[in-house]
Amino acid sequence: MHKYTCAILILLLMSTGSHAETRLPGPLVEADWLIAHLKDENLVVLDVQEPETFTRHHVPNAVNWPFSQWRSGAEAQPPSSLLPINDVVERLGKAGIAETTLLVIVAMGTSSADMSASARVFWTLKLLGHQQVAILNGGLLSYANEHRGPLVRGSEKARQPVTYEADPNLDLLATSEWLNRSDMPRLDARSLAEYTGVVAGPGERPGTLPGAHHLPYDWLTIGGAGRMRPQPELDKLFEYAGLRDGASVHFCHTGNRASLTWFVDYALMGNLNARLYDGSMIEWGKNAALPIEARLNLARGD
Numbered sequence: 001m002h003k004y005t006c007a008i009l010i011l012l013l014m015s016t017g018s019h020a021e022t023r024l025p026g027p028l029v030e031a032d033w034l035i036a037h038l039k040d041e042n043l044v045v046l047d048v049q050e051p052e053t054f055t056r057h058h059v060p061n062a063v064n065w066p067f068s069q070w071r072s073g074a075e076a077q078p079p080s081s082l083l084p085i086n087d088v089v090e091r092l093g094k095a096g097i098a099e100t101t102l103l104v105i106v107a108m109g110t111s112s113a114d115m116s117a118s119a120r121v122f123w124t125l126k127l128l129g130h131q132q133v134a135i136l137n138g139g140l141l142s143y144a145n146e147h148r149g150p151l152v153r154g155s156e157k158a159r160q161p162v163t164y165e166a167d168p169n170l171d172l173l174a175t176s177e178w179l180n181r182s183d184m185p186r187l188d189a190r191s192l193a194e195y196t197g198v199v200a201g202p203g204e205r206p207g208t209l210p211g212a213h214h215l216p217y218d219w220l221t222i223g224g225a226g227r228m229r230p231q232p233e234l235d236k237l238f239e240y241a242g243l244r245d246g247a248s249v250h251f252c253h254t255g256n257r258a259s260l261t262w263f264v265d266y267a268l269m270g271n272l273n274a275r276l277y278d279g280s281m282i283e284w285g286k287n288a289a290l291p292i293e294a295r296l297n298l299a300r301g302d
Helices: 003-020 031-036 085-094 112-127 139-146 176-181 192-196 231-240 257-268 280-284
Strands: 043-047 102-106 133-136 186-188 249-251 275-277
Touching: 031 139, 102 112, 102 139, 112 133, 112 139, 112 257, 133 139, 176 280, 186 257, 231 257, 249 257, 249 280, 257 275
Parallel strands: 043 102, 102 133, 186 249, 249 275
Antiparallel strands: none
């Protein structure tokens, strides 16, 4: 074979192989990586801002799915819980997202609450069996302010609908029935006042799940902002909480804040058996048949 023909073939193979091997670097990606891969054909930015802020500024070609639409309403039992899986699957397909799509979840990044919202979406996608999904560390603020990533205004052209083939992993979901029988360690991601029983939600018994460890979710980000702490610091925090090794069940009030502690446990520490209690204390605390532990018991719960 002629040497120039051979060289062209090698280049073609390298190009094809590079495209085929495009993968997310991990469950947490930095803005510089995202900027470098914005034009990757199979990469989709999943923006969880509300529509009014999305239209002001977002990553080019992003798909907007507001976080408020990722959970059920207040009328559901329990409130703010996981949507029916079939509904999520149908909407993903209509948004042009397949189970093989590389997804990067992007929130504004102003607070640990933004990161927990991203983590809640991450958990939902993992529950569906989605393999290639990550969260943008620092959110849109890091992308725009620290890395000068391109931003656009207005709406985006709809992607071509596809069929999303889910492969659900329901082992990531803890229910009250399962949790009441399980001896898996529990981690309360709420504030100290909620954990000890000083305050409680309306109609809820004050306190926490019996034997629960405690780690406030906002400790996991730097200064309570939208950037995760370095891994060594996260390791120390979990060790402090008594959960350095092994999986645990994560809960809070409605399953939102605990999504962030779950994300660290499952995605960053590799405890693939970690579960999120979707109902959390808004369900458990109102069921008198379930045991509860209140260290101070100062809250009225109404």
